[in-house]
Amino acid sequence: MNEAMTKTLSNNPVDPNGESVQRIGRSMARMRLMTGRRLIGRLAIQSAAPGLELSHLDVLDAVRRAQPTGEVTVGMIAEMLRIDPSRASRVVAEMVGRNVLRREASQADARRIVVVITEAGQALLAEILAQKLAIISEIISDWPEQDVERFAALFERFIGGYEAVFLSRDKDTPG
Numbered sequence: 816m817n818e819a820m821t822k823t824l825s826n827n828p829v830d831p832n833g834e835s836v837q838r839i840g841r842s843m844a845r846m847r848l849m850t851g852r853r854l855i856g857r858l859a860i861q862s863a864a865p866g867l868e869l870s871h872l873d874v875l876d877a878v879r880r881a882q883p884t885g886e887v888t889v890g891m892i893a894e895m896l897r898i899d900p901s902r903a904s905r906v907v908a909e910m911v912g913r914n915v916l917r918r919e920a921s922q923a924d925a926r927r928i929v930v931v932i933t934e935a936g937q938a939l940l941a942e943i944l945a946q947k948l949a950i951i952s953e954i955i956s957d958w959p960e961q962d963v964e965r966f967a968a969l970f971e972r973f974i975g976g977y978e979a980v981f982l983s984r985d986k987d988t989p990g
Contacts, residue, residue, distance in 0.1 A: 825970055853869050855947050855950055855951075856869055856943075856947075857869070858946065858950055859872075859943045859946035859947050859950070860872060861941040862946045863939065863945075863946050864939055864942070865942070867913075867939075870902075870903050870906050870908065871906060871910055871913075871915075872943065873896055873913060874892055874896070874903065874905075874906045874907060874910060874916075874971075875910065875936060875939065875940060876914070876940075877891075877892045877895045877896055877931070878892065878916060878930055878936075879930055879940055879988055881895060881934060882897070882931070882932065886921050886922070886923065886927075886929040887929055887930045887931070888927065888928070888929055888930065889903050889930060890902050890903075892907065892930065907930055909935075909937070914933055914935045914936075915932070915933060915935055915936035915939055916931065916932060916933060916936055917930075917931055917933050918930055921933060941960070966975070969977050
């Protein structure tokens with residue numbers, strides 16, 4: 816067992832067969848199913864951009880996440896989404912046709928084409944985020960503010976721990 820895992824386990828010995836851990840596991844399974852069905856994304860698309868597909872949203876989000884690190888190429892999008900480059904190229908072309916993305920020459924190498932989000936794409940991202948937050952707000956609308964604050968803190972803590980355990984055990988992650 817690695818040092819981080821040992822430290823985590825020794826600080827808080829929780830019975831993995833305890834009822835609370837079992838409940839968390841069952842809830843995670845339910846959430847995975849809903850996430851797998853992309854329920855929030857589908858609802859957001861229905862409200863914000865009917866006719867858009869989840870793959871369009873995935874590409875738009877990949878460009879949004881990658882842009883701060885530098886220029887975004889179709890190959891980078893394909894790698895991020897783990898899809899075939901030809902599929903990424905088709906989806907980017909559809910998004911260019913919708914004026915959500917545009918292709919332009921790289922500033923670093925004019926022979927290379929990069930993908931950027933247009934103003935319409937930024938507006939679409941903002942609307943989809945607003946829809947997502949509205950759905951979350953609806954889910955917790957009858958919760959006391961104290962519960963919302965506590966859940967937010969605990970959920971952030973849980974996800975941070977989840978990421979840490981994953982990174983400590985993932986053989987493909989350097990480190």
